[in-house]
Amino acid sequence: MTSTETLVASTAIRDAQPLAGEALRAAKKRFPPRPYEDDWTATSHSYDEVVARLNRPPLRAASESTHFYRRRGATLILHWLLKQPGDTWQQRWNASPAASGTGAQWNELNATWVGYNAANANGILNTGLFALVCADVLRPSLRWQLTRTSTNLRAIITRHRDPDGFARLQELVGPEAWSSHLGILAKNVLVKLVIAKGGGLADINVGDAIEYMEEHRAQRATSGGQSLFYSWVKSLGHLPPDAPVSLRLLHRTSGQVSVEQLVDRYQPQSKPIRDLLVEYLKERQPTMDYTxxxxxxxxxxxxxxxxxxxxxxxxxxxxxxxxxxxxxKQASRTKVTRRRLPDGTVHEAISERANYGSLMLGVRALYLDLAHWAVEEPERWGPWVAPCPVSAADASTSKHEKRRKAKMDQRTRERLPALSTVVRAARANWTEAQEGMDALRVAPLGGQFMFRGRTYTRQKKDSSTPFRAYDESGRRIHLGLLEERAFWAWATIELLQHTGVRIEEMLEASHHALIQYKLPTSGDIVPLLQVAPSKTDEERLLLVSPELADVLSTVIARVRDPRTGAIPMLPIYDVAEKIWNPPMPLLFQWTYGGQRTPVSRQMIRDGLNEVLKRTGLTDSAGEPLDFAPHDFRRIFITDAIRSGLPPHIAQVLAGHSDINTTMGYNAIYPADAIEAHRAFIARRRSLRPSEEYRTPTNEEWDAFLAHFEKRKLSLGTCARAFGTSCIHEHACVRCSLLRPDPAQRARLAEIRDNLIARITEAEQEGWLGEIEGLQVSLASAEEKLAQLDAEQVRQRQVVDLGMPRFSQIATRISTARGPSS
Known part of the structure; x- marks a missing residue:
């Protein structure tokens, strides 16, 4: 490995500090959780007061035997806690080994800790702890509760602790979501928060919710369906307006961070340069978007x-x-690409950096900006002015743009003919997924059904994901998720091929984007799709064709709320600007984890890959053909222009500010160039006399062929055009149109020698008028000899590839007759 490769490799070893999760850290700082208390009214009661409360409704159990065991277990725990230090029952609990352990350890060691060894001691102590928690005498922490479950605690807490709040929440979410498996999980979380922090649902704040999510993530590898409770709490309206929109991806997003954080994530060693770059970026920040x-x-x-x-x-x-x-500069021309291999190792490959020109342009802008700003603020920017290390040629991106254009054109040429196949495959894939869902629904629990030619077994009981089944090998398949991906892949392909919008514009399309326009001439109503700006700040309108209208109506029917008939309002995270957009009736939304959520880009990509795998298409290299969402945009523009749409209209439809950008998306086909050239010839012929394009007579054709035969001369070939006369009156040595024959070099040298002798004779005889003409002929002869010598040098340097010459593979037959004798 060269020194440059070593430098580049070492560059890739030290990664920047990740910004993912910065949004979570900011939310934790802004919204602290409620502290765990150890002194409140119920936990400060005396032993007798607590027992008396347990004997009164609603804490008293309806069954006498149940009440006996609860009171017995509670009194045993209270006696044990009296031996622990503290003034309240919670303080004594915190000082006991039970609080420092986990809920699972309590189940195993409670009899040992309490010192009660009777039969069924663990069951009695567990039901006693249950009674003390319901009475709000003890508040186990969230971490403690996450390692222990209770099937009856949720019902008691929702019925006797903040019953009005739980009743209002049930009305808001609806009976179906309330009784679903994910709804039960959400209620369990709310119960845990009420137990750990006290109060009711209205007292739960953002910090409490974040604390629970972190504790749950620390206990379990996955947290699917655990963030539903937060959306329920938000629906109650008690959280502040600037509360996080969702907790599901909060630990993976960064949000918009400060300029200092953007710079410090790379940990530059020079503090002066670090401060300079921060100030420079802050100076440019008002004129730049976050991306x-x-x-x-x-x-x-x-x-x-x-x-x-x-x-x-x-x-x-x-x-x-x-x-x-x-x-x-040398190191910047390459980059390191990492790829994880199937065995878990990471392979590093050094490749050419495609954006080298853009990198040079950014550095050049830094130096030139500092020099320019130093004129107005010399005390601030003057000390940093230095010669720019990047020239204008270094910052040129023309070569990259040409390569990129050629690469994109090739992608478009490969994918445009395959578009119809992909569209049919997407429809077939969705139809087949629907048939699989129908087969699963009619199959009994634990029963078998057929899907895609294979036998599947339905789950034996319903769960949070009722549309799962097991294949013949026992692998679990989520047919509901397969159907969702198949539908959104079909909708994506159809919408992109009919509109050519960007993927972010598609995902942000809302029900409000469908508008009507009344034609002023005929009064007809025309449906239009209003595309919100993404890369530019200009909105645009697209005509909704019947095919596009069918797709949009199918999407709208799918995402409507069955209770209200309206499309739910959802916020969507802008992955480019790192902000949440305000709630909108998004068309691309689905139910995940029990809550409505926008369709993600990853889901779109997975659906497209499944469709392409079904087609079996390959590219020119024999590799499986891949389709990126942006490929449909290039195909849309190319097909529109090829179909006769004026480029400036295509520019408006695509939302480009420059028509050159639109033409850059248009892939030029060889057939297009041929047709354009033929059209040019047709236009040129229309401007010239038609007699010139009539069929020549036999005499004219013979005269044309005879011209080429008369071009053969003693010294070589005459290259004058057909129909032109000799401009030198057959003084061929002087003519620039003479192409001397190498075989006649000796003859040409003889003519030169003769001219030299004649000039000598003319000088001796005093024929001054003759000398001037002879010298012109001599100069021309010497020039022709020099041409022949140069041609011989070139021929000696030519490498023979063994290819036959034209004279060896072609012949010519002429019917022209020579001059009559």
């Missing part, structure tokens, strides 16, 4: 300054030595 700001920080800190510090440690100036600049 551009984040990309600029990555370019200037990771791809520029960190590389400079690796080449020359300790440097703290922008005035870079030439050898450092050369090493940095």
């Amino acid at each position: 551009s700001l984040e990309d600029a920080s990555r370019t200037l800190v990771r791809n520029f300054w960190l590389q400079i510090e690796r080449i020359q440690p300790g440097i703290d100036t922008l005035r870079l030595p030439s050898e450092v600049v050369s090493a940095w």
Whole structure:
């Protein structure tokens, strides 16, 4: 490995501090949880007061035997807690070994801890603890509760602790969601929060919810369906307006972070340069969107300054030595790509950096901006002005743009003919998934059914995911998720091929985007689709064709709320700007984890891959053909322009601010170039006399062929055009149109020698008028000889590939007659 490759490899080893989860850290700082209390009214009661409360409704059990065991277990625990230090029952519980352990340890060791060894001691102590928790005498922590379950605790808490709040919540979420498996899980979480922190549902804050999610994530690897409780709490209306929209992906997102965080994630060593880059990015921030700001920080800190510090440690100036600049440019031309292999190892490959020109352009902008700003604020920016290490040629992206254009055109040419096949496969895949769901629904629990030619067994009991089944090998298959992916893949393909919108515009399309327009001339109603801006700030309208209307109506019918008939309002996370957009009636939404959520890009990609796998299509290299959502946009623009749509209209439909961008999406086919050239010839012919394009007579054709036979001369070939006369009156040595024959070099040399002798004779005889003409002929002869000598040198340097010459494979028959004798 060369020194440059070593540098590049070392660059990839040290990664930046991840910003994922920054939104969670910010939310924890803004919304602290309620502290665990150890002193409140119920836990401060005396032993007798607690026992008396347990003997009164609603804490008194309806069954005498149940009440006896609860009171017996509670009194045993209270006597044990009296031996622990503290003034309240909660303080004594916190000081006991039971609180420092887990709920599972309590189930195993409660008799040992309490010192009660009678028969069924664990059962008696468990029911006693149950009674003390219901009476709010003890509040086990969330961590403790997450390792222990109780089937009866939820019913008692919802009935006797904040019954009005739980009743209102049940009305808001509806009976179906309330009684579902995921709804039961959400109620369990709310009960745990009420037990651990006290109060009712209205007292649960954002910090409590975040604390529970972190504790649950620490106890279990997955947290599917556990964030539903938060959306239920939000529906009660007690959380502040700036509360997080959802907790499901909060630990994976970053949100918009400060410029300092964008720079510090790469940990530059030079503090002066770090402060300069922060100030520079802050100066440019008002004119940039967040995506551009984040990309600029990555370019200037990771791809520029960190590389400079690796080449020359300790440097703290922008005035870079030439050898450092050369090493940095050389290292920046390549990048390291990591790929995890099936055996778990990571393979690193060094490849050419495609955005090298953009990287150079960003660094050049830094130096030129500092020089420009120093004129207005010399005390602030003047000390950092230095010669720019990047020239205009280094920052040129023309070569990259040409390569990118060629690559994208090739992708479009490969995928446009396959579009119809992909569309049919998407419809077939969705239809087949629907048939599988229908077969599963009619199959009894634990029964078998057929799907895609294989036998599946339905689950023996319903659960949070009732549409799961097991294949012949015992592997669990989520048919409901398969059907969802198949439907949204079909909807994506149909919508993208009819509109050419970007994927973010499609996912952000709402029911409000469907509008009607009345034509002023005929009064007809025309449906239009209003596309919200994504990359540009301009909205645009697209005509809804009958095919597109069918797709949109199918999507709307699927996402309507069955209770209200309206499309639920949902916020959507902008992955580019790292912000949550306000709630909208999104068309691309589905139910996941018991709550409505926008369709993700990953779900779209998975659905497209399943469709493409079904088609079995391959590219020119024989690899499986892949379709990215943006490929449909290129196909839409290319097909529209090929079908005769004017490019400037295609520009409006695509939402491009520059028509050159639109033409960059248009893939030029060889057939298009041929047809365009033929059309040009037709237009040129229409401007010239039609007599020139009539069929020539035999005499005219023979004269044309005779012209080429008369081109053969003693010294070579005459290259004058057909129908033109000799401009030198057959003085061929002087003519620039003479192509001398190498075989006649001796004859040409003889003519030269003769001209030299004639000039000598003319000089001796004083024929001054003759000398001038002879010298012109001599110069022309010497020029022709020089041409022949140069041609012989070139021929000696040519490598013979063994290909036959035209004269060896072709012949010509002429019917032209020579001059009569």
